[in-house]
Structure formats: C-alpha cells, structure tokens
Amino acid sequence: MPIRTTINKGRVPVKIYTDQVEYGALNQLANIAQLPIVHSHIAAMPDVHMGIGATVGSVIPTLGAIIPAAVGVDIGCGMNAVRLTLKASQLPESLRRIRSAIEAAVPVGFDMHSRPSIQRKSVAQLDAVLDEILGKHPGLTKMQKPQVWAKQLGTLGGGNHFIELCIDESQDVWIMLHSGSRGIGNVIGRYFISLAKKDAQRHQLHLPDKDLAYFSEGADHFDDYVQAVEWAQEYALVNRREMMRLVVEAIRPHLPEFQVSKEAINCHHNYVVRETHFGEQVFLTRKGAIAAGKDQLGIIPGSMGAKSFIVRGKGNAESFCSCSHGAGRIMSRTQAKRQFNRADMEAQTQGVECRKDKGVLDEIPGAYKDIDEVMANQSDLVEVVHTLKQVVCVKG
Template sequence: MMSSPFPVALAGTAAPTLMWAHEHEVEPQALQQLRNIASLPWVEGLRVMPDVHLGKGATVGSVIAMRDAVSPNAVGVDIGCGMIGVRTSLTAADLPDDLHAIRTRIEQAVPVGFHAHDEPVDLRRLRPVNGSAGRERLKGADAFWDRFGGLHRTVQQLEARARKQLGTLGGGNHFIELCLDESDQVWLQLHSGSRNIGKELAERHVAIAKTLEHNQRIVDRELAVFLAGTPQMDAYLNDLWWAQEYAARSRAVMMALVVQAVRDSFPEREITFDEGVNCFAGETRVLTGAGIFPIAELAGGIHELLTTGGRWVKAPIMSFGKQRVYEVTVGRYGEEKVIRATGNHRWLLRAKVAHARDEATTQDLRVGDRLAYAFPARVSGMKVDRASVARGFVFGDGSLCGKQTRARAIFCGDKDESLLPYFEGLTTNCVRDYGSVKVLNGFPAEWKTAPVATSSHPDIVYGWLAGYFAADGDVDKSGRPSLSSSRRDHLEAVKALATSIGVGTYGIRTRVRRGIDGRDSELHVMGFMRSDLDLDFFVQDEHRARFATGRGAVERKGWTVRSVEITDDVEEVYCAVVPETEAFTLEDNILTRNCHHNYVKTEQIDGAELIVTRKGAIRAGSGEMGLIPGSMGTGSYVVRGLGNPASFQSASHGAGRRMSRTAAKKRFTVEDLAAQTAGVECRKDAGVVDEIPGAYKDLESVIAAQTDLVEVVARLRTIVCVKG
C-alpha cells in the first residue's frame, strides 16, 4: 500500500488544522463546521480524519485539542460508541452453506433497533466467553448502578429503561457481524454505544452549556463548551464517564450473548474465543488505596487505584479471558522482577529524548526502554505523632508478655534509650534495668502484633513508620534509608502504609544471612525515597545525621526493560478500566495503560496539557490495537496504531458517511441493497436502505489515506451482518 499523501492544511482556520482528506472530498457544510470549531478561543489544534462528514455541532471524524475546555457535541450524543472483536476457533470450513439460522439466533439473543430486553440481563446466567474465565468482566454491576443516583437529576426516571437496554444493539450504524480473516478464521465483532441513556445525558449537558455566559458570542452555540474547574464541567465529566462505562459493559454483555448464540449453533463442537485486549496475568500485583494485591483477587470489584499525577481514582478491575502471555523482565538498582502480560498490552514509557515514543506494546518493547512510574502525592503538613513512634518501636523491637496479652518495649544500649521520652505517659509501669538492656511493660498486645491501619490519620502513620524505622532501619553513608525485617509481610505492610501517605518505597529485596548458631535465614530489605522524608522522621540521632549529610544517594524511581520473551502459557488475564487517564499503577509504582478507550482525556500535545476529544475517531497510539469498520457488510480492518503525533495519535473510527440517510433513501432501492450486499447474510429490506454500502465512503480508500496513522494487521470480510 502506498504511503499516505496526507496531512494537508485546511486554509482559513484560526487554530492549526490538518486533514487526512482533500477539501474537494468533504461536503461544504462540514468544511464550514471545521472552521467554526477552529475559531473557538479554547481550541489549540484540530485534526480531521479521512472518515470526515457533517455532524451535529462538531464534525464527525474530528479530533479537537482544547485548553481547559470541552464541548459536549465534540464527543457526541452516542457517548462511548466503540467496537469489540473476538477471534474464534471456527474456520470457514466449519460453517454451513446457509447462515440464516445463525443470524436468527443472534437476533433472538440481542434486541436491535428500539427494542430492549424484557427484563435486565441476569449476568449470573451468562456463560463466560472463555470457559471459566470472563464472568468477572461482567461483575461489579451493583456498584456501577449505585452510581446512577449521581447522574443528572432529570434522568433518574430512566434507570429502569437503561437497565433493560444494557446489552442491546440499537440502530443506525451499529451492527453485529461474523467475519472471516485472510486465513478463513471466523471473527465476531460488534459496534455499539451507550443507547438512549447516553443520548439523554449528552442532550441535557449540551442544553446547559448553551446557557453559559462564555458561550453567548461563539459562532455556533452547538459548539458550546464547559470550562475546566467549574461545577458544570465536573457534572458533565461524571455523567460522561458513567455513560462510557455503560457502553463498554453493554458491549461485554452483547458479546457474551452472541458467543452463546454461536455456541448453540454448533452444539457438537467446543469453540474457543480469543479476545484481543491488553491485560496482566493473575499474579500481577496492583497498587490500591487499601494495599497491594494480586490483580486476580481484585477482579469483579471497584477499587481505589493510583493513576497519573499521583491521584487516586475508583475503577473496576475485570477478567478478560484466557490469552497467551509474555514475560517482561525489568530491573532497578540491581533488583529484577518479571511481569507477565499479553502481547498487545500497552506500556507507558519515559522518553529519553524529545519526540521519542512514549508508549509501546509488550511485543514491541525493547531492551533499555524505561517504564513510566507514578507515586501518590505526599500528604502535606504531616507531623510525627509521638505516641505512634512508641507503638512503631514496640512493633520492631518489642515482645509479648503476660501470656501474650500485653506487649513490652526493649531498649538495647544508648541508641535505643534515646527513645524513652516518646513513651512518657503511655504506661504506669516503670523502666526495669537489666544491665545494658532496659524494659518497659504495659502496652496493648496489638502494638507488637499489628501495624496501624492505612486509614489512620497521616500523622499516626508517619509516626508509626518513624518508630519502626528507629528499631530496624538504617541510613547508609550516602544518605539512603532502608528498613530490614526477617518477615516479608511486615515490609509489605510498611509499603502499604507509606503509600497511603505518599511516601515512596523501593522493591523488597531478599538476601540470606548466617546467624550466630550457624544457620541460614532470610533477611528482607526495602528502601525509602529520600525526597519523601524529612529530618523529623529520623528519631535516632545517628540516622538523622547520616540523612542530613548524605549526598551520594541516587534516587532512581523507574524500572528499565531487561528482556521480553513470549511463553507457551495461555491463562486468564485481568485489567483495570480506569476513566479519563486510562492508566493505573502496579506494585513498585510502575504506571501502565488499561483496556478502556475513552473519548475525553487529558493528553500532552507539544508539551502542553490539553483536553482531547475524538468524535468519529479512535486513539491510535504506538502499538494500540483497533478495529476500523466499513459499512453494512463490507468488513473491517484490524489495525495497530503508529502513534503519529501530527494526528494527535488518532485514526478514523470507520469509513464515514458520504451522504445523509435521507439522501440514501431517495437514491437507492431495495434492489440496490440486495446487489451491494450480495454474499452477505443480512437484512435486505427497505428499513435498512439508509445503511447501504453506497451511502458510505470506500473503506479501502479511507485506510489508504491513513497509512501514516495505522498499520493493517488483518482484513476481515463480512459473511453475516445483524442491523437494527
């Protein structure tokens, strides 16, 4: 395929506008719409995809980068509209000559058009897409619907309808298809959005935006915007993210129903389904507000996850079925760890030089790539709580007594004795002197058996960490602080506590030591980030002096890729679905992408933080997988993004319409529809003439116009198409 002759600049626009289409190919009304968008004072740049055509307010096929503003019509009324594809173990040779029965089964399973389920789909009855895997993806429904009460007050009466429409196709350009790839493997794919509830939410927020003072003088009030930091923007984003999640859940439900319909069509066969998403093996540990846990244990729930900028956000973690995994070995400070992830998982990178790639898939990682990281923001104004210092010291250097119902503090030598003032007033017992050892009794047993809770006041957490560090910590000559313990679980608890107050830690290393009895035992060591501690943290004079004078400590926060290897392991994988930022943090502060595609997010454009919206466009970052569909029955392309910064890392969402629905009905007949969909099992009646392939742009030309934006992975040919 020849290289793309694009982009070309659109003349007469206030903000820089690049197009992956020629002006003569775009209807005049759409060109004027693009100039209207570019005239908004908040727009920093506009990118136009080859599927461009007239839309309401904002043009379909537009990618808009705004500073501190967003236009609801730049997202559209079908919030969260997107694609999902599944490759099956079936081949063309397995299919019957007449595919009508399969289409009928799908249409019976998934309501189309204005229809809905008679009752909300019972998710417990859905058979997973991949054997015992996949069901977790549909869990967390209770927490999701609990958020409905927080949506715009005027949609509260629509909850019952929204529940019944979850897992339904809708109409327009939405579809469910069976396709064949170049090797005659059968794929299932579907295209849908947020149904009526997304439309209702969008229209209400557009109406609100039109009333705002700053929108009264813009060229087209259909482009009315919300400004960052305002209650109106916050309310819109809250509803937007809910609707995007609704759309994603709806596609998951539909795909499970379609899969079951296909299984029922082949009762004698065991069919497997391979979803092309980006996920982690179950043992991968994730940083949460409640601690660090294997991702498999978190599946099905809503959790507080660390995202970009050190912020905590609530998001679901789901199972995405069984997939082949790679092993990624990363290193830092002589420490190595292995993370297992699917080949298409997206990793965020720290560019070594300007304009270097900032993202790569597992299979495209290179030795030496530096992974991005995230640390929680340190709680400001923290002070060391003195009573908590005492408790932390007992945890490290104390013991149980009185039939293990009480705890005591043990002070060995002058260094430990310097902590005695922290214990004043905490017990009525007196210090007992045993030569070089002093003992103080009368503390609760839990002081020795359990750390403080992560939900404790930050001063208490900081003080407890300071006391434990005084007992078992060390500051080397370069000023680098570290904590040692014979029990790894103690350091795991410390890591969680430090994270809860924004104090960074390094990974836990284990070494073998020989005791005075000649036996070997394990000693676990974990370092602290110097920049997150202050002198008050070090209650031992020696520790404080070394920390204050240390100058040689290097603080390396990120991990570097050492190797990437594909394995033969096919197992259940998991990922988070984080709104807005599309990123969450693994153990040891590795920041990574998630599986969900959003249409409003903050991105770095030429060094500036801008709000990017995509309407009729998809994100096509380096290595990101996507589906670009054509029209009714013309198939789709599986593509991999090239991360072209000129397009704001975007590509087309589909072929795009070349005429309106009204024009299509006037121009084409049922006979034309039958001719243009020959060989495809689908509706061929007057009710879908407006979706005829001739009403859309040529898919091959649309793909050819963006060879600098995406590379083709596979071409899918439609054999069954279900329309609303």
C-alpha cells in the first residue's frame, strides 16, 4: 500500500505507512520534523509506535548531524536467520530438549558467559578500537567494566530479544534470532545521549524535546560518537553471528545430521548509516526499521506466537529504502502485564515450545499489532520471500 497519512506540522513532512498511530507517536514525529537538520521528510513504518527518545518505526535523514537518542541505547539491535537442511518431519515430537539445549548454550537476561566463548584474536579489531574509544572517554569504564563486553558476545539479553526454531512454507527448518550490542551498546548509547544534551544546553539549542539533542559534524564529540556507534553496530553483528554458532552446535546432538545454508541475513534495525537520498548524502537513522533496498533481503518478525517473514526490498525511495522491523507494540509492557494472565499466554502461544509464565507476559502476542496488517501496509516496500512460523521460542 502507498503512504496512508502525511503530517505537515514541521519544517518537513512526515509520511506514514499506516493510519493507526497513537497520539504520543504523532507528537514525537512532529517534534523531529521541526529540527533544522532533517532532510526531505521523515518516513514512519507501519509498525510505528511511541518510543523513548524518538519514535520506534521511524526513518530519519539528517544533514551533517546525528541524534544519539534516535539511534537509542540498543545500538545495532537486529536479526539473524539461517536455513537448515532439515524438514519439519525430522524434528522430534517433543521440542523441550531443543529449547533446553539452546537455553543452556546461550546466556539470557543479565547473564553472560563465565569466560569469552569467542577467541579474542578473532575480534582483535573490535578490541583495539574499543581501547581507543575508552582512552578518549574513560567515563565509559565507570558505567561498565571493559572486560564484560567479551563475555557478553554470544548472549541474548532480555526484553523482546529471542531465539526461535521456525518452519517455513516449504516445511524447511530455520533458526532465527533477535539481539543487539548488549550492555556495552547500552552504555555507549546512554553516555553519548547525555553528552549531546549537555552540549545542546551549553550551546543554547532550542529543541522541541531535549531528547532530540544532536551532534553536528565538526562539533565536539561528533567524530567520537560516530566511531563509538559504528563500533557498537559491528559488535552487534558479531554477537548475533556468535550466538547463531552456539545455537547450531547446541541443537546438533538432538537432531538428525544437518548442514547450515549460507547466512541468509544479519541485519540491524536500530542504527545509523551514511546513505544518499534525494540528492544528498545523509546520516540515515533507522529506529525500528530495516534496510529494504532493491532486492535486499531482510527479516520482519512477528510476536512470539505469530508469523515472521523473510522479505526482499523493492527500493522504495519515499521510505528511504526501508520497511518495518516487526509488528510493533499496541500497548506498554506494564499494560500487557496488567491486562493478560498466564492462561492468555498459553492460549496465544499454543503449539510453541516456550516460556508461558508471568515473567514473559509483557511479550504476549496480544501486546503487538497484527503482523498481517503490518505486511499489507508495506506491500509497496517489500515482497515476501518466505513465511516462517516458530515452534520453539527462547526469551530472555
């Protein structure tokens, strides 16, 4: 479907690929549109909803500047998926052992490996660049011990991060996972968001929202932020790759012999990147959106009880070659815990081997938009290549 709604309340328009947007998200989008650094327009994906700092599901092109709070604190959060040479019929009747094996191999929540699961020499470049960043900003070490980052490589985290075993329309088996830059990315995000706010106050920038403080090229901290955010994005890619390796090795003893297809996709959906759009080179922030360039593959997950999709981008210029990163929430985590109970969770995740206790009620499928409607609203942005349905889901 084409753009459903356009807001003209700022310097640039906001083009939205749905007509169901909450007031808080509309207000956030209107605030961003007032900034003098925004180029052409802002695009809001069909999973758009109110976020912290900036709207989730927004694509923001900026000229010579970056808004750290728009990138957020889960820098480089994204998806990874691989297809296995297994059919659904080859899976055991009970999948409990598969789930247990994954949970034993990949630390979740705040847990981490007791020692790095990956050889430090294989991430020597990450190590060297982080040392350089910490040398310039020793305050980061007060927020997290430097050695923690290595132990968190190959770990899931919490919230909406997950690992799933899925079946596609051809009965092929897939592994799909969702995670980001873990604690070190959070620390980098919070540290530079705070610096941006202090700089804005010092320079007396007039902002519609203090969270929209930005670094401009040539100004203090801009180059350091670019280096740090690019480091965190690379860390997130490596984290997902290492987690996938651990999952594959963990499930091998419980399944017939199989091979792994080439890595299908390892893509960010919270990040900033240099791209050219509408005649200008910009810093493009995708906050809860994935790249959907012409023929580019991506992953759009549903909730833990719904379908997910492997998609191919159509290179839609108005969306800045982007699409949604998932279904998008329709209620807060607090509201979900208040509105639903364990019986609701069991009903909505029927047929999925997963946690169904009150600790994951905030991730219940009913807290999310209908993924089929989200996909229908972005038919101009992507085409579906594979439709996946999970049979195992591990949550943090």
